[in-house]
Amino acid sequence: MQISRADSVRIGLLSVVLIGLSMGPYWADRGTMRLLIEAFYFLALAQLWNLLAGYSGLISVGQQAFVGLGGYLLFTLTMFAGLPVLLALPLAGILTGILAWPTALVAFRLSGPYFAIGTWVIAEVYRLSFAQISSLGGGSGISLPTDIVRSMADGRSARESLTYWIALAIMLAVILGIWALMRSRVGLGLGAIRDNEEAATSIGVRTTRLKFSVFVGVAAMTGMIGALIFLQKLRITPEAAFSVNDWSVLVIFIVVIGGIGSLEGPILGCILFFVLREFLADLGSWYMIILGVISVGIMLLEPRGLWGMLNRKRSLTLFPIARRSPKLKSLNQDTP
Amino acid sequence: MEWINAIVQGILLGGLYALFAAGLSLMFGVMRFVNLAHGDFIVAGAFGALLLVESLGLHPLLTLVIVLPVMAAFGYVGQRLVLNRVVGRDILPSILVTFGFSVILQNLMLEQFSADSQRLSAGALDTASFGIGSLSIGAVPLLMFGAAVAVLGGLNWFFGHTNTGRLLRATSDDGEIIGLMGADRRHLFAIATALASAVVAIAGVLMAVKTNFDPSAGPIRLLFAFEAVIIGGLGSLWGTLAGGIILGVAQGIGAQIDPGLQILAGHIVFLIILVVRPQGLFPKQKG
Numbered sequence: 001m002q003i004s005r006a007d008s009v010r011i012g013l014l015s016v017v018l019i020g021l022s023m024g025p026y027w028a029d030r031g032t033m034r035l036l037i038e039a040f041y042f043l044a045l046a047q048l049w050n051l052l053a054g055y056s057g058l059i060s061v062g063q064q065a066f067v068g069l070g071g072y073l074l075f076t077l078t079m080f081a082g083l084p085v086l087l088a089l090p091l092a093g094i095l096t097g098i099l100a101w102p103t104a105l106v107a108f109r110l111s112g113p114y115f116a117i118g119t120w121v122i123a124e125v126y127r128l129s130f131a132q133i134s135s136l137g138g139g140s141g142i143s144l145p146t147d148i149v150r151s152m153a154d155g156r157s158a159r160e161s162l163t164y165w166i167a168l169a170i171m172l173a174v175i176l177g178i179w180a181l182m183r184s185r186v187g188l189g190l191g192a193i194r195d196n197e198e199a200a201t202s203i204g205v206r207t208t209r210l211k212f213s214v215f216v217g218v219a220a221m222t223g224m225i226g227a228l229i230f231l232q233k234l235r236i237t238p239e240a241a242f243s244v245n246d247w248s249v250l251v252i253f254i255v256v257i258g259g260i261g262s263l264e265g266p267i268l269g270c271i272l273f274f275v276l277r278e279f280l281a282d283l284g285s286w287y288m289i290i291l292g293v294i295s296v297g298i299m300l301l302e303p304r305g306l307w308g309m310l311n312r313k314r315s316l317t318l319f320p321i322a323r324r325s326p327k328l329k330s331l332n333q334d335t336p
Numbered sequence: 337m338e339w340i341n342a343i344v345q346g347i348l349l350g351g352l353y354a355l356f357a358a359g360l361s362l363m364f365g366v367m368r369f370v371n372l373a374h375g376d377f378i379v380a381g382a383f384g385a386l387l388l389v390e391s392l393g394l395h396p397l398l399t400l401v402i403v404l405p406v407m408a409a410f411g412y413v414g415q416r417l418v419l420n421r422v423v424g425r426d427i428l429p430s431i432l433v434t435f436g437f438s439v440i441l442q443n444l445m446l447e448q449f450s451a452d453s454q455r456l457s458a459g460a461l462d463t464a465s466f467g468i469g470s471l472s473i474g475a476v477p478l479l480m481f482g483a484a485v486a487v488l489g490g491l492n493w494f495f496g497h498t499n500t501g502r503l504l505r506a507t508s509d510d511g512e513i514i515g516l517m518g519a520d521r522r523h524l525f526a527i528a529t530a531l532a533s534a535v536v537a538i539a540g541v542l543m544a545v546k547t548n549f550d551p552s553a554g555p556i557r558l559l560f561a562f563e564a565v566i567i568g569g570l571g572s573l574w575g576t577l578a579g580g581i582i583l584g585v586a587q588g589i590g591a592q593i594d595p596g597l598q599i600l601a602g603h604i605v606f607l608i609i610l611v612v613r614p615q616g617l618f619p620k621q622k623g
Contacts, residue, residue, distance in 0.1 A: 112368070300421055
């Protein structure tokens, strides 16, 4: 594979950002680190929601089900099964994926807009069920015992650095994973489903199986992120774990404002979201109203979001996934 | 006896759920469009009634004289100006725009009315009840159920016997052909939304008299409405009433077992029906 000029600029830019971010614990203070960890997991959640809604045509308003499941599974695995935190974290993701299997079987009976509300109902079922489990604190929730927290690393700053690197690693894995997926056969199939499901089926894309796998895979990653979120928060309640406002509304706003259906959009949306929050969070409910108005406005005027607006005149791309028609290039060239 | 009472109360509550559901079902039927802010519009109707009771001293049920036409007009204009732009083959814009509306509306109400739980008093009606044997049936729940039957019957008559109703049914069957026949689709869509909003107004005002509400009470109403529609089967208004009743009874029985299980029991019965009979009990139309 040849490396073009554009590719080397891209690789150079990404490496600088990556090296800067991975050195975070050495240059950032405690507050900045917390903010960055939050930005990492919101970006990862946004990319995963975008994979569902923007690339696969699965519009879910119930991803909080998997954030909450992941969080509660982490608490259960460390407190009752005595597993070390670093093992419980990926295991919480895998188990969430397994639980997403029956969830998907039910949700996939609904299509289109009713699928969206159906996923929301299922998330509510999980929330209300966990509120009934008294060994996990019922409706008032539970804190992670200090000995489990201490077992992660020696001292508070070592623990925070570790959490930071895990968050960064998960975010990178999600972005690069989706990028690789979209450049593969699977990505091509997903794009076909999103554009026209019937046509995709007729040319041999196994639509149901593909959508099912994406839904379960996304749920597993979302569960692992949920485990990380509540590892950082150290306390979990059904309201916080299965919050539609935190894990669906904000995530959807990030994707819509940044640009749905691109890998760059959610990154742009996430940066904008955290900048806006620094300035407007004191406004309370007006902050949510402003975010809502911006995202409704974007949906009406430029459904491809801010990234789409930037791309109107010249086509920029950080993560190239678009395909060119085979006629336009020579046959022996091996670029996707 | 407690169980029979729980079931009877559940049936009556089902009337309110059918009212929640009728607007949602109507919009989906005519334009394959789901308004995720549906529940928040119901709550907005309730707050509209509260505002009128507080400022004009009207009886809560009389506020409908103002709330209903205002919401219907708002529905018509909103559909023409905004929602018609996102109705179409691609469902993503419509879901995301109405989801945005839901958040905007909830926070506007929070800003205006605070997070306090509210309830409207219908005076002597609140405590009036009829005794049948040892059962006691409240006047308000009975009124709600009667209103639901009247509204659904009225809608059924409208779709079957008026010219606009027939046009709306034709739009539901094939929205593109109806345009070729010379009907104004944009206007018909707006009529459908105006009708749905009128039903939402009735549902909102009745809810304000029946239960407590606060600015964040909308989403759960959307979920109840949705469950009643799916249980009943798409496209059937009487099916929606049956769906509402099944949901109400499930919640009543759940609450009788343990008050914490009321909502969960309703969701679980919904999921079971979705698995066993995904087309609902009385389907008329394909999704």
